[in-house]
Amino acid sequence: xxxxxxxxxxxxxxGQAAQRAFRIRQWHLQAGAIAIVIIFLLMILFxxxxxxxMVRAALTDKLQQENEQLLKYQYKVKILxxxxxxxxxxxxxxxxxxxxxxxxxxxxxxxxxxxxIEGSPAAAIxxxxxxxxxxxxxxIEGVISQGFQxxxxxxxxxxxxxxxxxxxxxLATASGLVVYADFDSTYGNxxxxxxxxxxxxxxxxxxxxxxxxxQEVPAGGRIALSGNTGKSTAPHLHYExxxxxxxINPVESPYDQEERK
Numbered sequence: 001x002x003x004x005x006x007x008x009x010x011x012x013x014x015g016q017a018a019q020r021a022f023r024i025r026q027w028h029l030q031a032g033a034i035a036i037v038i039i040f041l042l043m044i045l046f047x048x049x050x051x052x053x054m055v056r057a058a059l060t061d062k063l064q065q066e067n068e069q070l071l072k073y074q075y076k077v078k079i080l081x082x083x084x085x086x087x088x089x090x091x092x093x094x095x096x097x098x099x100x101x102x103x104x105x106x107x108x109x110x111x112x113x114x115x116x117i118e119g120s121p122a123a124a125i126x127x128x129x130x131x132x133x134x135x136x137x138x139x140i141e142g143v144i145s146q147g148f149q150x151x152x153x154x155x156x157x158x159x160x161x162x163x164x165x166x167x168x169x170x171l172a173t174a175s176g177l178v179v180y181a182d183f184d185s186t187y188g189n190x191x192x193x194x195x196x197x198x199x200x201x202x203x204x205x206x207x208x209x210x211x212x213x214x215q216e217v218p219a220g221g222r223i224a225l226s227g228n229t230g231k232s233t234a235p236h237l238h239y240e241x242x243x244x245x246x247x248i249n250p251v252e253s254p255y256d257q258e259e260r261k
Contacts, residue, residue, distance in 0.1 A: 071218035072132055072175070078220065132219040133195045135173040138250070139203060140164050140226060140237050148249040158247035159202065159240030166207050166235045170224040173201060173241075178215045178223075187238055188229025193217065200245070204238035205230050 011020040142164030149157040172193060179200070180192035187204030191211070194200050207227025211217055228235040241250045 068216075068218055071221065075132060075218065075220045132175045133199075135195065135199065135201050135241050135250070137173055138162060139171050139173050139201075139239055140168055142168065142226075142237070144251075145234075145236055148247070148251070150247055158242075159204075159238050160250050161236045161238055163234065163236045164226050166225075166227050168226040168237075169222050170203055170206060170226055170237060172217045172219055172221050172223050174199075175219040175221075176201070176217060178211050178213050178217060181209050181211060181213045181215075184230060186231050188232065189224070189227065190230070191224055193223075198244050200242045202238070202240035202242070204240075205232045205236060 005026045008021055008023050013019070140162050142162040144160050145163040146157060146161035148160055149155050170191075174193070174195045176193040176195035178191065179194045180190065182190065184190040184204070187202070189204075189206040189209050191203040191206065191209060192200055193203075203224055205227055206224040206229065208225045209223070210225065211221075211223050217223055226235065226237045232238075239250055241248050
């Protein structure tokens with residue numbers, strides 16, 4: 001095959017415009033055709049890879065949503081287990097007072113679906129209720145060393161302090177969005193969660209933060225490790241609940257207080 005042969009391409013416009021002719025070597029024409037085929041194949045490979053990436057991204061989002069649902073179910077199961085334990089204790093006290101010697105049958109170890117995080121009792125994580133967007137219970141196991149006080153100008157304290165060893169896991173008392181996760185001159189390593197349009201919670205004096213601003217956290221999820229940072233004289237967690245940016249007593253029911261707001 002003679003690759004030095006030429007092909008002449010004629011361009012004949014309408015009207016009085018002059019005709020144009022282009023001479024192209026045969027091998028140039030063949031090289032152009034091969035380049036077009038290669039570009040076409042590369043485009044096919046690109047779109048095929050892109051579609052796989054999109055499918056994987058969609059699958060990742062789906063798995064993330066399923067994981068959040070599982071965490072919510074875990075939270076509900078913890079509440080159910082705690083309620084069952086309270087009922088067992090009540091029945092035991094009543095049968096003891098009645099002089100009845102009754103013992104509940106032993107429950108196999110594998111029947112417990114979820115264990116409390118880091119060995120903390122479920123009572124230290126939640127109280128009662130099933131609204132995962134409304135703060136319930138206390139975020140950490142410990143002793144309340146300072147109570148809620150907002151009616152005194154000299155002893156103003158818009159939350160409660162829970163004395164606990166450094167490194168104790170701090171749990172979110174409701175599901176929500178992390179709107180602040182940084183160092184504060186007063187509260188040290190501080191977290192603020194927004195749970196709905198009106199309710200937020202604050203966790204201060206942490207040793208380290210386990211979540212970042214913009215991150216969604218489930219109810220009962222681990223968000224920090226307690227510490228002694230900021231203006232603090234001893235290891236503890238400062239915990240606040242606010243409705244419409246006004247502090248309320250964290251140990252009282254937020255449902256009743258939100259209605260009063």
